[in-house]
Amino acid sequence: MSIVSRTRPGRNVNLALIGATGAVGSVMRDIVSTREDIWGEIRLVASPRSAGKVLRVRGEDVVVQALAPEVFDGIDIAIFDVPDEVSAVWVPIAAERGAIAIDKSGTFRMQPDVPLVVPEVNPLDARDRPRGIISTPNCTTLSMMAAIGALHAEYTLTELVVASYQAVSGAGVAGSARLYDEVEALAGDRTIGQAAGDVRKALANKLPAESPFPAPIAFNVVPWAGSLKDDGWNSEELKLRNESRKILGIPDLKVSATCVRVPVITTHSLAVHARFEREITVADAHRVLEAAPTVVLMDDPANGVYPTPLDVVGTDPTYVGRIRQAIDFPNTLDLFVCGDNLRKGAALNAAEIAELVAAEL
């Protein structure tokens, strides 16, 4: 077995994946292994704790290297999927060492000299990167952006009211593990979930109190994600607002979001109420979304056709269904969107940006 990724002959764009061992890192290795292989070396990087692990990418075993300034030597593009505070330190180091850094964290997204890119929506923004940094949006915003961006291009979006149904893997590997743990601890008890606090009591006896979630997540929904910001908003809700404005280039877009965690492993769903400047019908929306290459329209309720997380998880597109013309609001659609939060919501979008950039190099 080869334990150092070799440089492929004739290919001279070298890629580093920083955070290669996490939930998104694992999907990222899968994505670069299955999409067109345009890369020279692919270097895997993680925290010192994970260094020395051997992971598979493009059918080769690659030894994970510990994050250090030298890992960026010879690297053209570095994709970061690490916590905000790690990105804050290491993304600028990668850029200084000559790599173009594509960052999944929240650290740089709203900085005016860092583009925030969804390749289907604002690919040209990726070219204007004075600091050598490109940010990729948070997974909740990304789960709807391909669809909303396509509708906006033709009908000009003015307002968004969004309620999310966010999967536990948005909180990383520990998030998925916690839901599996809770389900295993509760399965078989057919009285559970019928009296206030009964699940908390049942779990207290079986699982550690520490959880990635502030309340039980099996048999429950929890109206919280991210950290507390001003006036009762959480970081996830404000990201959805601010990042949508920046990606779509609508600085005065009106947005209200409520973010809710649900007991789904992977794939975020959003109920979206979207108002446009121009009149728009369901048929208009169908035409636009059918033509959008990375969107799949699943909208035939008479035949039970609408997206659900379990039917789309593990795939790349943004799925849209339940499109209705709002009865009481002019120029407004209500719709339901699903997107795999680890793929389009994270690794895939970063890989697509990397491919955009690689094409220029």
Next chain:
Amino acid sequence: MSIVSRTRPGRNVNLALIGATGAVGSVMRDIVSTREDIWGEIRLVASPRSAGKVLRVRGEDVVVQALAPEVFDGIDIAIFDVPDEVSAVWVPIAAERGAIAIDKSGTFRMQPDVPLVVPEVNPLDARDRPRGIISTPNCTTLSMMAAIGALHAEYTLTELVVASYQAVSGAGVAGSARLYDEVEALAGDRTIGQAAGDVRKALANKLPAESPFPAPIAFNVVPWAGSLKDDGWNSEELKLRNESRKILGIPDLKVSATCVRVPVITTHSLAVHARFEREITVADAHRVLEAAPTVVLMDDPANGVYPTPLDVVGTDPTYVGRIRQAIDFPNTLDLFVCGDNLRKGAALNAAEIAELVAAEL
């Protein structure tokens, strides 16, 4: 054991519960057994299939009678929790026989000569019942109405955008059984929910294909409830619109709703974006909701305080949290509401209407 409910001395209002053996019927027996006992006889009625069963109410064993015109003889108030088509036939028969019928079905709710009542919001409407019929709203509308009604009374509601997180028991006993079945069938497989269709495949081997839900509900959310209506809307979404207008007495209230089923046993949650005629702050909303007797305010996110279904199931109030002033919309609040769909969402509201009516008799 006494197997016929006896008439209590000094009490002369006799109550019949039609549909006493269902999910709501079971909660209804619990509610009339634990609230102040103002009733003479309590008669239990169900389909012929369930007749002869012995069920407990007010600490007594009572034999269930088969639905027939004679069961209404001597009855003052009959609460119906049966399918629409059964109500359509039997509610008028009860009224003809002199009982005041309180109907939980959708059949009569929007008829102009039938009041649609939430006792905290429009108690006086219950007095104007020319046909002897009072309707109680669908459980999704009811889950928010005590809170929205209190805010409306002071600030005048003009618009609602709602996304629901609806519990499986909204689909009856079979709904809860299906979620328990699916969870048992899947528990222990820690790869499940990670590839499109994997849960469908796993369930196909273990459970009957027939389900109250149009897709797997464990580890999933399903953007569908009720039946298909015009233009892609479903009956649940239109009920939320039309019933809110009628209860609140706002014929031109603007409403858009997206109804989504989630893997929660009991307690519906709603993400609500509510616009008012008058300016309203979070402090205003706190003041109003704290003063509302059947509303519990759980709104302190800095200390992890917000309602979740598992913390409120089995209790009577409407719980409200995550109240935020919309950043981009004037006079608008975003909030999260939870209400037990079998209690306030069904049996409790009907019992409260019955108590209102009994007080007049």
